[in-house]
Amino acid sequence: MAERLRILVAGAGPAGLAAALAAEAGGAAVTLVDALPEPGGQIWRGRWSAPPGGASAPWFRALRASAVDLRLGRRVVTAPAPGRLGLTGPDGPEILAYDRLVLATGARERFLPFPGWTLPGVLGAGGLQALVKGGLDVRGQRVVVAGSGPLLLAVAAHLRQQGARVLLVAEQAPAAALLGLAPGMLGRPRLLVQALGFLGLPLCLGAWVTQVTGSDRLAAVQLATPGGPRVLEADLLACGFGLVPNLDLARLLGCAIRAGQVVVDPLLRTTCPGVFAAGEATGIGGVEKSLAEGRLAGLQAAGQEAQARRRLPAAERTRAWGRALERAYALRPELRGLAGPDTVLCRCEEVTLGDLQPFHGGREARLHGRCGMGRCQGRTCGPAAEFLFGWDPGGPRQPLVPTTCADLIGALSDPENP
Ligand SMILES: Cc1cc2nc3c(=O)[nH]c(=O)nc-3n(C[C@H](O)[C@H](O)[C@H](O)COP(=O)(O)OP(=O)(O)OC[C@H]3O[C@@H](n4cnc5c(N)ncnc54)[C@H](O)[C@@H]3O)c2cc1C
Numbered sequence: 001m002a003e004r005l006r007i008l009v010a011g012a013g014p015a016g017l018a019a020a021l022a023a024e025a026g027g028a029a030v031t032l033v034d035a036l037p038e039p040g041g042q043i044w045r046g047r048w049s050a051p052p053g054g055a056s057a058p059w060f061r062a063l064r065a066s067a068v069d070l071r072l073g074r075r076v077v078t079a080p081a082p083g084r085l086g087l088t089g090p091d092g093p094e095i096l097a098y099d100r101l102v103l104a105t106g107a108r109e110r111f112l113p114f115p116g117w118t119l120p121g122v123l124g125a126g127g128l129q130a131l132v133k134g135g136l137d138v139r140g141q142r143v144v145v146a147g148s149g150p151l152l153l154a155v156a157a158h159l160r161q162q163g164a165r166v167l168l169v170a171e172q173a174p175a176a177a178l179l180g181l182a183p184g185m186l187g188r189p190r191l192l193v194q195a196l197g198f199l200g201l202p203l204c205l206g207a208w209v210t211q212v213t214g215s216d217r218l219a220a221v222q223l224a225t226p227g228g229p230r231v232l233e234a235d236l237l238a239c240g241f242g243l244v245p246n247l248d249l250a251r252l253l254g255c256a257i258r259a260g261q262v263v264v265d266p267l268l269r270t271t272c273p274g275v276f277a278a279g280e281a282t283g284i285g286g287v288e289k290s291l292a293e294g295r296l297a298g299l300q301a302a303g304q305e306a307q308a309r310r311r312l313p314a315a316e317r318t319r320a321w322g323r324a325l326e327r328a329y330a331l332r333p334e335l336r337g338l339a340g341p342d343t344v345l346c347r348c349e350e351v352t353l354g355d356l357q358p359f360h361g362g363r364e365a366r367l368h369g370r371c372g373m374g375r376c377q378g379r380t381c382g383p384a385a386e387f388l389f390g391w392d393p394g395g396p397r398q399p400l401v402p403t404t405c406a407d408l409i410g411a412l413s414d415p416e417n418p
Contacts, residue, residue, distance in 0.1 A: 005303065006097065007098060009030060011034060012041065013034075013106045013280075016294060017040075019301070023298035025299075025302075032068050045130055071087070071096075074088065078252075078400070078408070080412045083274075084097050088403055088411055100274045100302075105279075106281065110241045111384060115211040117212060121235060137163075142164075144168050146207075146209045146238070147208075147239045148172045169204065171205050172331065220234065241387075247260070247262060250262045252400065261281070264277050267312075268293060278293035283326075285318055286322065296315050340353065349370040349373055351365075351369055355369055362385060362386075
């Protein structure tokens with residue numbers, strides 16, 4: 001009997017879940033790994049152990065009924081040899097071998113610097129939502145939600161539902177740009193239903209934060225709005241300027257990256273043989289895109305090309321929506337002028353914009369200015385520097401996140417290939 005293909009899926013968000021289940025249905029032996037303690041990624045965070053319900057329910061039911069080998073709380077940190085990934089987790093380091101790999105590593109928020117952005121009380125929009133999903137009490141708190149992208153409204157609605165007083169949702173994209181999304185919305189009933197939950201939110205389009213003031217924590221948020229400057233006294237600012245794909249693992253493996261996304265062909269093959277990518281890693285597009293691409297990548301990785309090809313039109317429709325979102329929420333140039341010379345760009349190493357003046361590129365700023373050399377390894381300041389100065393974030397180093405020496409040795413040494 002032929003050996004079953006070993007497929008490793010990195011990331012157990014919607015894209016990874018769909019890929020793992022499709023690959024298993026296609027006859028492969030599938031391992032699904034995620035750094036988080038539960039599957040579901042960002043959007044379904046906290047749903048795995050909650051009473052079943054909502055859009056995640058059928059996916060979790062299928063996963064529980066499947067033979068997919070689910071490894072949670074394990075982060076991929078190294079790629080020690082072709083066909084091998086090194087992980088760290090609660091049981092120490094381990095090496096996993098694969099014949100095919102699906103990268104479903106999702107996205108993270110993009111932060112841009114402005115005076116006061118490092119004060120306590122200023123959080124990422126998705127970050128605050130994650131804390132609230134984890135039990136943070138925001139009842140009665142005055143919150144300004146600001147930045148860009150559809151996530152802002154989802155976060156604002158969630159915070160309002162949890163008892164926060166949402167003072168304003170400041171979206172930097174102008175009304176004219178967002179109107180262009182209306183025809184596409186009409187063909188997406190799920191989004192229309194979701195939009196009903198946003199009714200009554202105090203949304204201001206074409207508005208953005210210019211400064212946050214306060215002595216030891218956030219006291220007031222200053223904004224530029226179409227009606228002129230505004231100042232709002234607040235307890236919290238939830239702020240994010242769209243999402244950027246998590247590309248560290250793809251870069252480490254040597255997959256080509258273009259325009260901040262993993263380069264894939266229509267069947268989601270990356271430029272590395274046997275490596276596929278799905279979901280936000282190939283471009284920001286929302287949960288429908290992640291699910292559609294996950295299914296396609298899982299089938300293709302399992303060698304079910306005919307079935308994968310039947311999924312092409314559905315995946316292409318979701319990608320087209322992602323491109324429309326990208327155009328509508330394009331960041332305005334004014335955001336490049338918010339930070340002054342004293343504003344910190346790299347929080348880990350406390351590097352200000354003024355400190356970066358002598359440098360002409362990301363590599364130089366890293367090597368000589370320590371920008372991006374701290375604990376987060378440039379995950380926060382990298383996308384900001386890319387937007388502000390057009391600097392290439394550069395290749396990742398092994399390990400992908402700070403790791404103990406013992407774990408690193410374990411995640412790099414291959415027992416089958418000493
Ligand atoms: C902070 C945040 C909050 C969001 N909240 C919402 C929301 O409320 N509503 C909404 O509609 N959309 C939300 N989104 C957008 C949503 O995530 C996408 O629309 C879509 O669901 C992404 O699915 P995905 O599977 O591609 O990625 P994700 O859901 O991001 O899943 C990627 C997974 O990969 C794992 N991973 C990454 N790197 C590694 C590694 N090296 N080792 C192991 N595991 C790894 C991550 O832990 C994560 O679980 C949010 C996005 C972010 C970044």
